[in-house]
Amino acid sequence: MKKHNFSAGPCILPQEVMQKAAEAVVELDGIGLSLIEISHRSKEFVGIMEKARSLALELLGLEGKGYQALFLQGGASMQFLMSAYNLLEKKAGYINTGTWSLKAIKEARLVGEIIEVASSQDQNFNYIPKGYSIPNDLDYLHLTSNNTIFGTQLKEFPKTNVPLVCDMSSDIFSRQLDFSKFDLIYAGAQKNMGPAGTTLVVVKEDILGKVSRKVPSMLDYAVHAGKDSMFNTPPVFAVYVSMLTMQWLKDLGGIAAIEEINERKANLIYSEIELNPIFSGFAAKEDRSIMNATFNITDDSLKEIFDEKCKEAGINGLNGHRSVGGYRASMYNALPLESVGVLVDIMSDLEKKG
Amino acid sequence: MKKHNFSAGPCILPQEVMQKAAEAVVELDGIGLSLIEISHRSKEFVGIMEKARSLALELLGLEGKGYQALFLQGGASMQFLMSAYNLLEKKAGYINTGTWSLKAIKEARLVGEIIEVASSQDQNFNYIPKGYSIPNDLDYLHLTSNNTIFGTQLKEFPKTNVPLVCDMSSDIFSRQLDFSKFDLIYAGAQKNMGPAGTTLVVVKEDILGKVSRKVPSMLDYAVHAGKDSMFNTPPVFAVYVSMLTMQWLKDLGGIAAIEEINERKANLIYSEIELNPIFSGFAAKEDRSIMNATFNITDDSLKEIFDEKCKEAGINGLNGHRSVGGYRASMYNALPLESVGVLVDIMSDLEKKG
Ligand SMILES: Cc1ncc(COP(=O)(O)O)c(C=O)c1O
Ligand SMILES: Cc1ncc(COP(=O)(O)O)c(C=O)c1O
Ligand SMILES: [Mg+2]
Ligand SMILES: [Mg+2]
Ligand SMILES: [Mg+2]
Ligand SMILES: [Mg+2]
Numbered sequence: 001m002k003k004h005n006f007s008a009g010p011c012i013l014p015q016e017v018m019q020k021a022a023e024a025v026v027e028l029d030g031i032g033l034s035l036i037e038i039s040h041r042s043k044e045f046v047g048i049m050e051k052a053r054s055l056a057l058e059l060l061g062l063e064g065k066g067y068q069a070l071f072l073q074g075g076a077s078m079q080f081l082m083s084a085y086n087l088l089e090k091k092a093g094y095i096n097t098g099t100w101s102l103k104a105i106k107e108a109r110l111v112g113e114i115i116e117v118a119s120s121q122d123q124n125f126n127y128i129p130k131g132y133s134i135p136n137d138l139d140y141l142h143l144t145s146n147n148t149i150f151g152t153q154l155k156e157f158p159k160t161n162v163p164l165v166c167d168m169s170s171d172i173f174s175r176q177l178d179f180s181k182f183d184l185i186y187a188g189a190q191k192n193m194g195p196a197g198t199t200l201v202v203v204k205e206d207i208l209g210k211v212s213r214k215v216p217s218m219l220d221y222a223v224h225a226g227k228d229s230m231f232n233t234p235p236v237f238a239v240y241v242s243m244l245t246m247q248w249l250k251d252l253g254g255i256a257a258i259e260e261i262n263e264r265k266a267n268l269i270y271s272e273i274e275l276n277p278i279f280s281g282f283a284a285k286e287d288r289s290i291m292n293a294t295f296n297i298t299d300d301s302l303k304e305i306f307d308e309k310c311k312e313a314g315i316n317g318l319n320g321h322r323s324v325g326g327y328r329a330s331m332y333n334a335l336p337l338e339s340v341g342v343l344v345d346i347m348s349d350l351e352k353k354g
Numbered sequence: 355m356k357k358h359n360f361s362a363g364p365c366i367l368p369q370e371v372m373q374k375a376a377e378a379v380v381e382l383d384g385i386g387l388s389l390i391e392i393s394h395r396s397k398e399f400v401g402i403m404e405k406a407r408s409l410a411l412e413l414l415g416l417e418g419k420g421y422q423a424l425f426l427q428g429g430a431s432m433q434f435l436m437s438a439y440n441l442l443e444k445k446a447g448y449i450n451t452g453t454w455s456l457k458a459i460k461e462a463r464l465v466g467e468i469i470e471v472a473s474s475q476d477q478n479f480n481y482i483p484k485g486y487s488i489p490n491d492l493d494y495l496h497l498t499s500n501n502t503i504f505g506t507q508l509k510e511f512p513k514t515n516v517p518l519v520c521d522m523s524s525d526i527f528s529r530q531l532d533f534s535k536f537d538l539i540y541a542g543a544q545k546n547m548g549p550a551g552t553t554l555v556v557v558k559e560d561i562l563g564k565v566s567r568k569v570p571s572m573l574d575y576a577v578h579a580g581k582d583s584m585f586n587t588p589p590v591f592a593v594y595v596s597m598l599t600m601q602w603l604k605d606l607g608g609i610a611a612i613e614e615i616n617e618r619k620a621n622l623i624y625s626e627i628e629l630n631p632i633f634s635g636f637a638a639k640e641d642r643s644i645m646n647a648t649f650n651i652t653d654d655s656l657k658e659i660f661d662e663k664c665k666e667a668g669i670n671g672l673n674g675h676r677s678v679g680g681y682r683a684s685m686y687n688a689l690p691l692e693s694v695g696v697l698v699d700i701m702s703d704l705e706k707k708g
């Protein structure tokens with residue numbers, strides 16, 4: 001049965017990418033060897049890494065603007081620590097939009113002074129804080145562009161002279177932004193970019209080298225940048241599949257093209273959530289994520305039948321995160337509009353019959 | 355053309371493992387979804403992780419002995435740092451057998467006092483130091499069981515009351531040892547265990563929690579152990595393929611069975627290197643690695659023809675590391691005896707014709 005994969009991450013990737021990835025595990029590009037058995041210093045893999053790095057900058061419109069793209073290990077969680085290690089000398093500010101921001105704050109507190117510039121904790125993170133003022137003396141301001149768990153997303157970014165650091169794990173490559181406003185962007189691959197196992201770090205070179213501490217090699221962006229993201233053995237498969245996925249996106253027309261499709265998917269589900277009395281959205285309307293739609297069922301007696309219908313239709317990964325409950329439809333780049341259609345049909349059928 | 359893959363890592367994996375891995379990238383075990391698009395919290399992946407963790411302990415004979423097996427990101431290079439972060443309170447000792455030990459020492463020095471208990475730097479690391487005495491007041495003694503670059507291997511491990519930490523990246527699962535003598539073992543997957551992208555850490559629980567520093571979450575073995583190696587999104591593909599490779603080894607008869615094959619491969623090449631005047635071994639005879647055979651060509655005028663013959667025969671990855679030069683035949687678990695035979699035939703033909 002065809003599946004409709006709404007998983008929050010790891011998540012759906014383009015079918016043709018998975019197909020090509022499988023072929024490369026058997027044999028890479030006719031070289032007589034598998035992708036996963038060649039040296040990372042081979043010309044084949046060096047080419048893959050370079051292509052991945054340049055595609056990332058190209059898609060973000062950051063080529064020739066003083067940025068380096070790195071593909072590291074450790075997940076976005078390692079970036080909570082690394083960003084602070086590399087950039088925090090005295091004091092940094094964080095916008096707290098939920099779980100991921102909180103984890104980032106926790107790790108950064110081991111490194112230096114952290115102030116919470118704004119928070120939406122008072123309403124269980126169902127909105128994005130606005131209208132706060134940003135102190136001038138921060139080493140950086142840390143944002144989470146999209147909160148995967150609560151389904152909230154920053155639509156506008158603060159204007160400030162303070163360097164901006166942004167965790168874009170769950171909405172990288174999904175919408176057009178002026179990415180040159182950010183000094184450091186990081187994103188675990190396992191939503192819009194590829195399989196789990198690598199993390200994209202896009203760092204503006206001129207913000208590096210300003211902290212006085214000795215940074216361990218593996219935590220040092222300058223070390224990784226100096227070795228073209230090959231300081232040690234990279235996660236070969238994850239980088240390759242990320243490269244394929246970025247190439248797929250480029251061929252599709254890049255971020256501008258996918259943004260349109262993403263908006264159509266989001267509009268489809270949010271208008272159903274709004275119009276249908278059986279469902280109610282979790283996030284404040286103006287802050288709703290186009291990637292993760294969080295919603296609840298208003299009539300508990302219909303939960304069982306809704307779950308059953310979803311299962312019958314091949315819908316996967318719709319459960320909300322344990323800290324919010326309810327449902328979460330994650331609609332990353334590779335999720336077809338059709339899948340959202342299938343879900344929305346079940347939702348509206350339920351109302352008609354209910 | 356059939357390839358004979360002597361790559362030092364990433365390196366050859368069992369053919370059937372690569373085949374099964376490729377299938378799983380298309381669809382995992384008939385579930386209608388790819389391995390790389392399912393949630394790491396799905397019952398399928400949780401099962402894979404648990405199987406990988408228990409296979410690791412089983413193969414090492416460490417089940418029920420107070421050890422935890424973790425599959426982390428970052429490579430063995432991250433373990434240079436993590437081992438020190440978690441275990442170094444005042445002073446640790448290192449046996450310096452070359453590049454990898456030196457890198458481990460460099461990172462640990464950021465954390466505390468390090469003494470080099472013994473070193474073979476005086477002869478460009480072509481032997482393993484012996485007969486040194488180990489201070490009693492060390493937090494741990496760090497060893498590199500096999501030096502991948504120089505082709506040296508520890509045949510005996512020091513008897514000491516000091517906790518033993520061992521980087522087994524390039525010989526894990528290749529030979530029988532009493533693994534319960536070690537308090538911490540780590541190994542990048544990309545030689546005997548799987549593809550690049552995950553690192554096995556086997557840690558004795560009772561050595562944790564003894565340092566006074568605050569360890570960042572991602573660098574804390576106790577945090578990862580407390581979450582069954584799922585503190586954050588694990589490198590799904592690399593863990594899965596490692597699990598398959600360990601299962602392959604178990605089915606073959608475990609470490610005892612592969613050790614016999616590994617010894618036959620090593621004997622085959624080392625006797626050729628010895629008998630054949632055109633080639634000379636790099637490492638001291640008693641310290642020669644059964645995984646990585648390093649050797650030189652004694653007659654430079656034959657280099658071109660040797661390289662050409664190797665190429666014609668489909669031999670891949672035979673160049674020595676830039677810091678040693680010459681040749682290196684890496685003969686990890688999955689390399690068939692036949693491949694060593696092909697190489698040895700070329701070597702001996704060269705002598706006959708030479
Ligand atoms: C916004 C955000 N940040 C960070 C993370 C943590 O990523 P990882 O599991 O790769 O450490 C996630 C995971 O879902 C996320 O959604
Ligand atoms: C013995 C040894 N230790 C450590 C490493 C570093 O491993 P990684 O590249 O995964 O950081 C290697 C790499 O080949 C190695 O052979
Ligand atoms: Mg957040
Ligand atoms: Mg409604
Ligand atoms: Mg060494
Ligand atoms: Mg000889």
